[in-house]
Amino acid sequence: MALENSKEKNFSDWYAEVVQKSEMADYSSIQGCMVVRENAYGVWEAIQEAFNAMIKAIGHRNALFPLFIPKSLLTKEAEHFAGFTPEVAWVTRGGDTELSEPLAIRPTSETIMYESYAKWIHSHRDLPLLLNQWCTVVRWETKATKPFIRTREVPWQEGHTVHATKEEADAEVMLILGFYKKILEEYLAVPVLIGKKSDGEKFAGALYTTTCEALMPDGKALQSATSHNLGQNFAKAFGIRFKDKDETEQYAWQASWGMSTRVIGAMIMVHGDDKGVVIPPRVAPLKVVIIPIAYSKPEDAKKVAKYCEGIYAKLKAAGISVKLDDRDDKSAGWKYNEWELKGVPLRLEIGLKDIEKDAVMMVRRDTGQKNSVAKEGLEKSVEDELEKMQHQLFEKAKKSRDERISDAKDYGEFKKALEDKKGFVRMSFCDERECEETINKETTATVRLISFDDHKPKHKACGHCGKPAKVTAYFAKSY
């Protein structure tokens, strides 16, 4: 067994161990600031590539705004500032000189971006403005940090768009939420529920927030990406106005949306096992590793090496990300364990027995299944198996997630489901802040999302307080 901790028995320790040993992340000497290592950064690059393609196809472009935000700017939208102020890191000196105004290290970039937006937008012809940036933000977390899941410096993307009408902003919010769902489900193979946040959980300064929520094996929900309609709140604070076709001056409507490397934490938690991480093929930086079986007879060794090189060239020519692990100081078994730890989706074991059959032994990372596959048409066999694995990972995760969604018609059922099933509990809800806070105090669960498609709640009364139910809400404990 590659790992000392078991995912089943000791989830937190397992996570800390697997993250480090698989070379996804490492700790640094700054609390809560992790090193995103090559293996995880490769996954992030795959996410960037996929997401950039999605947003650029409909007119978004990438830009990069300053890391620092003057205090006066950050405080302009009162609700926003109040929401972020406890966790802002400040720069107060430059060299030996005290700064005349403290500079915040961006906790999110609404304010620094919208100062510019106000200068750039004058006419309806300037709209929509569709920008995104890939960067890191800093939130000075004081609670326990966890690699990828909660860190002080967070690599992410943040999109900030400006529209002429509320309807257009609404459409943008939903469009991007759909992209996030696609990235999580079709790339990371992590099933998510989508919906709206309650007032208590929405983004500071937003009209409303939508979210993708995943469920981790320990029963905690993980907010994986959010997309907000900011209304005209920021437009009014920053003076983002435009002259419409009818020559009236109007405040713009805005949306903002973000997804961070947290989703990599979700991927590790959902798919990993006691051998290491499992990286879904579509985001795996390395998809196939070839492991030659070594022999002491020089002619045998040569024969295997040559055959392996042929297989390697064949796959590489087909555009498949492949590595030939021909290190001569490690045994085959050792290599199996190492690549399993790192989560490479497919392994090809090649020895004399395979060469005789003009085949390779193909092994799946997730199931351990071994199949002898013909050399002829290997590219297709590999691609098919990768695609199959991608789907099976998602289906397995979805089944497990679905089994942990329960329905509660009253508070007794609610508490029981929360304890027994350890997952999402669906309940008709009054959507009042006070009621939400009471439930949180008594059970530690929060409203993770309010269902979109189910606005007519199943029951007439709120499962907790008995007042008229307005919505169907999904509750869970969360990270």
Add this chain to the structure above:
RNA sequence: GGGGGAUUGGGGUAGCCUGGCAUCCUUCCAGCUUUGGGAGCUGGAGACCCCAGUUCAAAUCUGGGAUCCCCCA
């Protein structure tokens, strides 16, 4: 926010109570040998989290700090 535990070569650890030569496994380097699920032998390199204090002497005792993990709110 509250409580508990931990920190010793690159990784994992013993030693700490009762102060004095730092244990074992793994990794790394050299060589031989081996290779279908973490092989073996020989030789070599490498460590007491940081800052003060007590002491002839501190991994060990005292105070402060940093970081990590866990549990509870």
